[in-house]
């Protein structure tokens with residue numbers, strides 16, 4: 001860091017209190033110069049006979065942001081965080097950290113080492129390291145546990161959430177909260193402490209909250225979350241560290257935490273989490289948008305259709321405090337939809353994820369109607385009726401007539417042509433796709449689909465709106481299936497063709513689950529029911545748009561339905577069922593052998609790794625085609641789509657990240673080998689070939705060591 005340590009931390013004396021002001025722009029991060037400045041100023045204050053107490057405060061609208069990202073990956077310089085913390089913790093004069101803005105990660109860990117903390121009422125505190133696959137490795141797990149007890153520490157560190165100053169005071173993390181001038185309050189507080197005399201509290205030596213800790217808590221936390229955390233390391237190590245704070249000496253606990261931090265830092269899953277953290281933020285940005293196109297204010301939303309999707313979308317809207325009117329064709333359908341919404345809220349109250357007051361507030365914002373005129377004052381209408389172009393066009397025609405001229409009209413279609421829907425209106429520039437995922441009140445992804453005529457304002461508005469209702473927006477172009485379902489088709493098709501080559505459905509499911517998908521593909525199909533897909537395929541066969549003589553068409557799914565096996569609901573599908581318990585069924589293998597014999601597909605054995613590699617390589621090659629066509633703005637958007645919408649394991653970072661980590665040259669090798677063996681469906685994406693030829697990554701950046 002080029003900044004001078006003496007300006008990075010300024011020194012002033014107010015009466016008998018030294019004020020150390022951290023002024024290390026832009027965010028007062030724990031960089032080399034800032035830490036050196038802290039060491040110098042703490043020594044200066046210690047030696048200053050006129051000083052009886054010390055206040056540490058931040059400039060630049062915050063306390064301290066955390067580690068300095070500008071120093072990531074570089075050899076460490078300057079004093080360590082530990083050296084600075086020791087000076088605060090063992091100071092003979094009382095030290096008060098004055099917290100405004102954010103005290104996150106290393107910033108909070110610094111403050112926790114001081115004997116006292118005073119916070120502005122608007123301040124936010126948190127240890128968000130888990131979001132980047134890490135744990136608070138600067139004593140955060142040890143001090144927080146000793147101050148607030150293991151339950152609170154687990155909750156805060158495992159969630160990575162920010163808490164407000166009032167909550168922090170309730171938990172004992174800060175000693176005083178003020179609405180008045182923070183510096184004045186902190187100086188008064190420090191002077192009072194100095195007058196009262198020491199010794200000053202040391203969080204790391206406190207035992208009152210850990211002595212009574214229930215040891216079963218840790219095992220319970222690990223087993224309750226084992227599934228959710230599979231493939232990651234940080235959450236497990238966080239539990240270990242909090243447990244260590246309850247069972248070990250301060251020094252042992254800190255060393256245990258240091259080793260656990262190192263383990264997280266070096267874990268392969270971390271790179272994937274870091275990738276996703278930045279990918280999610282990047283996905284919300286739209287390239288090439290007119291800077292003058294500002295998101296419109298959305299005060300009221302209409303939702304058409306109170307079925308599976310409409311009800312969930314409406315819940316997301318009102319949960320964000322925005323008024324919503326739900327429209328249906330019949331009173332019965334409306335009642336059934338509202339009943340489902342209320343049922344979902346009841347479950348969330350029982351689970352403790354929402355309070356009765358929150359639910360009452362949300363339901364207070366939800367109205368319902370059978371009359372389109374009630375949509376007249378909506379700023380945005382989201383249509384979620386049956387996936388049928390005729391019905392959707394008719395609805396958009398009506399919406400065009402009844403809504404105000406600048407209202408945005410969005411469709412939740414999974415695959416239909418947004419331009420054709422937009423053409424049913426006189427305002428195609430205000431029409432766009434907003435593709436939510438089921439259950440829509442839970443799933444994070446919102447795949448916004450720009451039509452040819454969608455205006456920049458419309459795009460900017462739905463991207464901002466999706467974020468406002470707690471979703472992760474991704475922008476897609478208009479093609480069959482957009483980003484997500486287009487790749488899903490390839491995923492399902494490749495899996496079906498692997499079955500024809502000799503694997504059983506349960507082999508594929510085991511391999512995918514082993515990789516980290518929450519559920520196997522065939523179990524999922526059985527759960528959703530096989531008859532809807534069957535009817536859709538039959539319709540396409542009749543219309544002549546599905547070629548059953550193509551090598552890509554696998555008849556197994558149709559044979560299964562024709563045998564009366566419609567999935568879990570009929571007790572048989574790809575599996576056979578006792579209630580909800582699935583087990584492999586030799587009858588399916590017989591059907592599969594017949595299908596393979598009729599298509600003359602040679603049989604072989606697959607390892608789980610081969611199954612995963614074959615399916616993921618097909619997905620990544622399709623992803624490259626999607627990129628090359630401009631349907632996705634960037635490779636990482638495809639990863640975000642798959643992780644937040646399709647259960648792709650977070651610790652693998654998404655299909656494009658998976659491919660890049662494997663090596664794009666290796667991916668191309670697999671794709672070419674399959675192209676030679678299976679023909680067109682494996683045609684290498686031109687973009688993939690170009691990137692490999694140029695030694696570049698998906699984004700066109702040179703790959704280190706290539707070329």
Ligand SMILES: NC(=O)c1ccc[n+]([C@@H]2O[C@H](COP(=O)([O-])OP(=O)(O)OC[C@H]3O[C@@H](n4cnc5c(N)ncnc54)[C@H](O)[C@@H]3O)[C@@H](O)[C@H]2O)c1
Nearest residue numbers: 305306307308309328329333384385386387413414436438
């Ligand atoms: N279910 C999913 O997993 C999922 C996921 C993403 C997108 N989608 C898409 O969302 C849309 C809705 O799917 P769904 O699963 O909620 O369907 P659904 O059958 O559960 O609900 C559709 C609802 O729309 C109502 N409806 C039908 N015609 C209407 C009209 N003219 N006016 C008002 N209401 C009408 C029906 O009464 C029904 O309640 C479809 O376009 C679908 O492709 C579904």
